[in-house]
Amino acid sequence: MNFTEKLNSAASKNNSLLCVGLDPYPELFPDAESILDFNRAIIDATADVVCAYKPNFAFYEACGAQGFTALKETVDYIPKDIPVIGDAKRGDIGNTVRAYARAIFDNFNFDAVTVSPYLGFDSIAPFIEYRNKGIFVLCRTSNAGSGDFQSLICTTNGTNLPLFEIVADKASQWNKYGNIGLVVGATYPEELKLIRDIHPDMLLLIPGVGAQGGDLEQAVRNGIDTFGRNIIINSSRQVIYASRGEDFATAARNAATELRDRINSFR
Secondary structure (H helix, E strand, O other), X not given: OOHHHHHHHHHHHOOOOEEEEEOXXXXXXXXXXXXHHHHHHHHHHXXXXXXXXXXXXXXXXOOHHHHHHHHHHHHHHOOOXXXXXXXXXXXXXXXXXXXXXXXXXXXXXXXXXXXXXXXXXXXXXXXXXXXXXXXXEEEEOOOHHHHHHHOOEEEEOOEEEEHHHHHHHHHHXXXXXXXXXXXXXXXXXXXXXXXXXXXXXXXXXXXXXXXXXXXXHHHHHHHOOOOOOOXXXXXXXXXXXXXXXXXXXXXXXXXXXXXXHHHHHOO
């Protein structure tokens, strides 16, 4: 089963377009909770209301060797019928990018990865060659400074377009195996709608709801395809830190369930 099939199966089974980001801040954990114990509790509480999980590498890297161990053990713990997206934002060339691809797909066994296209096609080609895996290309990211580059008007084939639109077009051209999607932030709903209109069949990973202030209803309505799907709405802090007390897992479940149901109400 490839990434898209696994995602669609989980989305159908759990009636969900919600992805929970597993981004651990140990200083926010209840006492005596390790990264792995915290993640396991979140997973146990939410596995029947999500379509995917998305650990962000940075939070595990910041914890050193034990963080990498916790990351691998977390991926191994997630039920096998739920896809796991490695939020790594990798992009490099030659042997380096091939090593990144092996690490993420062969060592950590992620089902999908986020990548940066700034260095061009050869910087993400080794990821794409893993045909059963998903590759999400950073396109219009949710952060406030994204416009420094992504909104710049560039000339291509005699046409002036914002850089993020060119990235989306390139990703579509590279999508020969049907395993490429785009990262488009909920904080830019008009750009999200534009990308969906131009690329009606591409899978969109949408961060930026919740703590970053993106409007959920606009994100869903502007992102879904004609069948009411083909998006993954990611939420991290809003779910996993719904409570910082001993009831954190119950609070996470309640927050995830409410968010899933709100997403479905806008489909």
